[in-house]
Amino acid sequence: MDDTRDAVLNAARRLFFKRRYDDVTVQHIADEAQVAVGTVFYHGLSKxxxxxxxxxxxxxxxxxxxxQASRRLGSSASPSELIEALVRPVAQLHVGPRAAxxxxxxxxxxxxxxxxxxxxEGFDLVRRLESLIASILAPDDPEDSSARLAARTIFAALQFDTALPASDLGASEPFARSGAESLxxxxxxxVEGFLSLTAGASAARAESPGVSVPTRR
Known part of the structure; x- marks a missing residue:
């Protein structure tokens, strides 16, 4: 069953890489995989x-x-530089013939x-990317709620910037020219906002050791 599922997925990959989404049907995918249409549906697969x-x-x-790119930069790089290296390959997926x-x-x-x-599976990949961003922002506590929120904000900015070229909003500013700088x-x-928040909370705790200061959690 796994072999059949893989064959169908590989067939879909070949077709979606050659044609627009609307020009591909389940019948096309089944034919490419050399299986019956019913087999595709039997495996719980859809276009x-x-x-x-x-x-x-x-x-x-x-x-x-x-x-890998972020790790190669090492500890001498700033959090912004590490995060930019991390998300750049994702952003570059939206440049070129596969942008649409x-x-x-x-x-x-x-x-x-x-x-x-x-x-x-796609949601798990998004969570993985956000976890990697959070671990750069708060290496000692990547599950810190503020670090996770900042990571989600960066992911949202990445998604918005990469979506612009396919819309009227970005028609005159292709991502390859302006999106990278915007991102x-x-x-x-x-990052500056997150670090400022962190520093402010730490300073407040240091100045008032006997007073309970709300944490980032």
């Missing part, structure tokens, strides 16, 4: 889910590349109604 599964693979690869397809993936993952396991500035602002 929308397979589309997510194909692009989950691209997102996972980009996160892996970003994690990735924009659709982004929309379907976050706002679609697909209930396939592939969507849950870099947003990362800087979020």
């Amino acid at each position: 929308a889910g397979l589309f997510l599964g194909v692009h989950n693979g691209l997102l996972e690869q980009a996160i892996d590349e970003g994690e 397809s990735m924009a659709r993936y982004q929309r379907d993952l976050l706002f679609g109604d697909c209930t396939d396991a592939f969507r849950r 870099r500035r947003k990362i800087d602002m979020v």
